[in-house]
Amino acid sequence: MVLPLVVGVDGSESSLRAVDWATDEAALRDVPLRLVYASLWERYEGAALAEGLGRSSEQVMADDIVEAAARRAHRRAPDVKVTTDVLPDDAVSVLSNEAHTAAALVVGSRGRGGLAELLLGSVSLAIAGRAACPVIVLRGSHDNQARAGRHRRVVLGVGEGPHGTAATRFAFEEAEVRKATLDAVRAWRCPAYESTDHPLLTGEPARLHEQRAVEILESALSTAAAEHPAVDLRRRTAEGSARRVLLDASDEADLLVVGVQRHHGHSGHVGFQLGRVAHTVLHHSACPVAVVPQRG
Template sequence: MTMPLVVGVDGSEASLEALDWAADEADRHGVPLHLLHAEAGESESSDVIATASLRAAGRAPSVPVSSEVLQEDPAVALIGRGRNAFALVLGSRGLGDLAGMLLGAVGLAVAARADCPVVVVRGAADNRQSRFGRVIVGVEEGEGSGTAVRFACREARVRRCLLVAVHAWNRPPGRSPVSPPARWYAPQAPRRPPAQVLDDALRGAAERIGELVVTRQVIEGPARPALLNAATEADLLVVGARRRRGHTGLQLGLINHALLHHAPCPVAVVPQI
């Protein structure tokens, strides 16, 4: 049985934007769409889910749509459904969240604890509606980006668009900017040269890249502004998240938190497998 793409709906404008994005995404991938409305207290849930179902059917007529209403905490409900989901899709904020740029509490909790990729739909209409033809993936030092790169490759392929792999790095302390690059990463330093970090990550996903057009960006400086700038004209920004050792959930870290709160386009957080 094909796992569905699950989208959380609560009647807010942000959740309707997420629903539109999810319907398009389910159509691209040929997977069912499942609408989930969860509320710990009493609510007009039947109206919310009925309106959302009609909107999804109108947006993507060929996509099978199912729905359910759960009387429980929204974050708990979404995390539970995420155990058997293609991905979870959420709006950038829900009912009751302060208007502005920040991600709501439910979205942050789900992004930090879900077992599947979580997409937070944010940004202007051009970014949400995939008008730039560009998927960005952040690649970090270490082994935390492999699953994210594979996810980004899949997204770029179904969208038939450019894949941009971005790696931001900082010069090791005490190294002169005029020193030969090979000396920056002498045997006593465990880090790989920045370009090699990207090459290794893309090599690991080579079987998924196929005929994709891929560009590499190596940026000296902090990762947060590098990724935010790269995402300005992007349809999707993909980042990885390591699992916590001995604890439930993911290590979102300061960079992922910043992207979830401020990115100018939809953000996918992909757990490391």
Template sequence: MSEHIVKAAAERAHARDPSVGVSTDVLPEDPERALLREAHNAAVLVMGHRGRGTVTELLLGSVSLAVAAQAYCPVVVVRGSDASLAGKCGRVVLGIGNIEHGTTPIRFAFREAQSRRSVLDAVRTWRCPAHEDTDPPLLAGTLARHHEDQAARLLDEAMREPEREYADVEVRRILVEGPAKEALLQRAAHADLLVIGAWRRGHIGLQFGQVNHALLHAADCPVAVVPQWR
């Protein structure tokens, strides 16, 4: 049974692009352990997500989640609509977080957009802290502009060098007021790929956080989790 599955997968891959070399293997061991070992020598690891039907479609399998959290290379979890899976949207979405520890996810997103000949939407969200919402209207407006300007400066800083390196990629810088989860999920519904970063602390694994968990479970397109070291 396993041999038939990998053979069929190889045939489909070859039919899609005969120029790409395809090798197959069936390993009689725990899938999580096997995939993590292979990921040490991989540029990217591609995983499916478990679930069929309107409810279980939203659930990410335990193996996919564990591998995405521990792999040393970028992991792409394939999920989403027919349009995104077919690459018909012509857009890669990148969530811009804290860049003080590097821009690896940004450069990954640029490479994907370049290879796909797609537009790259770089999204940075901003919000006023809750305690500032109760300030007088004039002061609140000034504080809101301050937070928006701060987000714009961070976005400019994050994109400056990669834009020079990948000058042929069309980039749209997008500032959104509100929660990052809602902003990225909304844009993922019309994208071929959503790229997010996750911190890795030594052997502990990746620090996903609530936003990344939500995106992995509910995004309507494939999600690439790119490790960042700290």
């Protein structure tokens, strides 16, 4: 079964931009597009009462929103199959459930209720930390226009540990369908306590940390690089914090990909640990950000 790209829509300019971006992505991947709107009117009124009263103004608005979004997607890519749904629940619950049968979720950086000065909407941030599939948050291009890849460049932030495996595969697949360069970046830093003033040892700790970054990069990329030989892969290590290195790289990228690690909460709930790097790029990236969970 071909899984769809799912877009959370709410009528905001940010969500319409997400529809545009996801429509282009669905055309590239040759997958269906599913547009969903979360509505609580039926939960509050009760299904039986709602049927007796006819369609509420909230339901009419919800239907209008998804229908307008579907028309927008069809105009942009007539060959993409589009389905719509209005679901009686809050946005985070709706999108979290949709994630189990989606190739990826696409959301705007903030919804109808968000103030322009807010860095990232609460729904977008919550979904990025909960969804069981990749989540693409539409950062950058704040004139609400989703443009085709101008830079032909996908950036992958390479971390440590196995939780980056899914993100690496996702980044290679995105670079391949876009015919874009994949810029795989590993940041490194030399802790201050390892520095020395001894002239014979100057630079040695830094060299060791840089070499370790090179080794991590090679280990993380080797399997996926062999599986995607057509991808133009560029490996790069950079001194500095991962947050700053990735934000700088996002300035000339069409997509920034980072991985997140599964964790178990105190209540037994399974979620994903965004971490400081993911939080930072979600709030400040100059391009769309794909947050990819490690499954299994």
